[in-house]
Amino acid sequence: DTAVSQTPKYLVTQMGNDKSIKCEQNLGHDTMYWYKQDSKKFLKIMFSYNNKELIINETVPNRFSPKSPDKAHLNLHINSLELGDSAVYFCASSQGTLKNGYTFGSGTRLTVV
Amino acid sequence: GQQVMQIPQYQHVQEGEDFTTYCNSSTTLSNIQWYKQRPGGHPVFLIQLVKSGEVKKQKRLTFQFGEAKKNSSLHITATQTTDVGTYFCAASGGSYIPTFGRGTSLIVHP
Numbered sequence: 103d104t105a106v107s108q109t110p111k112y113l114v115t116q117m118g119n120d121k122s123i124k125c126e127q128n129l130g131h132d133t134m135y136w137y138k139q140d141s142k143k144f145l146k147i148m149f150s151y152n153n154k155e156l157i158i159n160e161t162v163p164n165r166f167s168p169k170s171p172d173k174a175h176l177n178l179h180i181n182s183l184e185l186g187d188s189a190v191y192f193c194a195s196s197q198g199t200l201k202n203g204y205t206f207g208s209g210t211r212l213t214v215v
Numbered sequence: 216g217q218q219v220m221q222i223p224q225y226q227h228v229q230e231g232e233d234f235t236t237y238c239n240s241s242t243t244l245s246n247i248q249w250y251k252q253r254p255g256g257h258p259v260f261l262i263q264l265v266k267s268g269e270v271k272k273q274k275r276l277t278f279q280f281g282e283a284k285k286n287s288s289l290h291i292t293a294t295q296t297t298d299v300g301t302y303f304c305a306a307s308g309g310s311y312i313p314t315f316g317r318g319t320s321l322i323v324h325p
Contacts, residue, residue, distance in 0.1 A: 202263075203248050206259070
């Protein structure tokens with residue numbers, strides 16, 4: 103039973119395209135996140151959703167838009183993809199005071215060509 | 216957001232040697248978490264430290280939180296090849312969302 107699952111695992115696409123990455127968690131957690139990990143492994147938070155409300159939105163381009171149809175899902179939609187968007191995108195979830203930390207999905211490696 | 220410095224960036228060790236990674240903040244932290252990411256994998260939560268001077272152990276791993284709650288360390292005794300990966304600290308100050316350090320990549324030579 104995968105706790106946090108995201109699809110697809112790999113995504114290769116051309117500049118200018120629009121793409122979505124899906125994430126689902128079956129842990130009953132109340133908060134979900136999207137992180138971007140660049141080639142130097144730096145993990146940067148992009149979005150956080152709590153009870154379907156956006157509670158933090160770091161300075162990411164507005165080409166990125168999170169969509170949460172319910173507490174168990176947080177999808178990431180990207181418009182007009184650029185070369186610099188190439189990275190690994192991780193979905194994560196957590197509960198309450200983070201006593202048990204984040205649970206990360208396995209990641210989506212996005213390559214823009 | 217919270218600024219956290221993690222050193223070293225890379226560490227090569229011979230199998231059996233010890234390893235330590237450090238996280239430092241200029242401000243007092245409310246808590247700090249540690250994660251391990253295997254090559255090609257995703258970060259996996261190891262532990263959270265909350266109390267000043269706290270020390271926790273998990274088998275060969277020892278985690279410390281400084282008395283001033285501004286620094287933390289992860290020490291691995293007698294490294295094994297299975298310890299290979301990148302170790303991240305994630306520090307929380309006043310913000311709800313932790314800030315990740317840049318990670319320390321551990322390379323273990325057999």
